[in-house]
Amino acid sequence: MSELIHITDQPLDIKQVTALVAAPSLGGVNVFVGAVRNQTKEKKVIRLEYEAYEPMAISEMKKIVQQVKEKWSQASIAIHHRIGLLQTGEAAVIIAVATPHRADAFAACQFAIDTLKETVPIWKKEVFEDGEVWVSAHP
Numbered sequence: 001m002s003e004l005i006h007i008t009d010q011p012l013d014i015k016q017v018t019a020l021v022a023a024p025s026l027g028g029v030n031v032f033v034g035a036v037r038n039q040t041k042e043k044k045v046i047r048l049e050y051e052a053y054e055p056m057a058i059s060e061m062k063k064i065v066q067q068v069k070e071k072w073s074q075a076s077i078a079i080h081h082r083i084g085l086l087q088t089g090e091a092a093v094i095i096a097v098a099t100p101h102r103a104d105a106f107a108a109c110q111f112a113i114d115t116l117k118e119t120v121p122i123w124k125k126e127v128f129e130d131g132e133v134w135v136s137a138h139p
Helices: 013-020 054-071 101-118
Strands: 006-007 028-035 042-052 076-082 084-088 091-099 122-128 131-135
Touching: 006 122, 013 028, 013 076, 013 091, 028 101, 042 091, 054 076, 054 101, 076 101, 091 101
Parallel strands: 006 076
Antiparallel strands: 028 091, 042 084, 042 122, 076 091, 122 131
16 A cells, blocks of 8 residues: 555555655655544544545545645645444554645645545444444544
């Protein structure tokens, strides 16, 4: 898997995603991992289920990559998102950003996850012991 933008129903690999952005000239590498929590609002989460409209999700993720490169010209970025059934502790999304310096890597990574949550058509259902609910990606 060497794609910078990737949606899959298979487990995500932090090392693989990070390796996609590594370069000798990029000293600041920031990795965001969104993992499945075991509780939401004091309710025990059994699992999450993610669905995506993949063609549009990929298109929106590519726009995020382009925006990051416009704001941080030397940035290298990879975004991988998981769909399907995920258990607590599993990674749902990994974003890796490398820039020459750490401050830009942090800022670009935060921009990428915030924008992903706002624009990418990926939906999450939280399954609890006593029911389930579709959660808005846009708080």
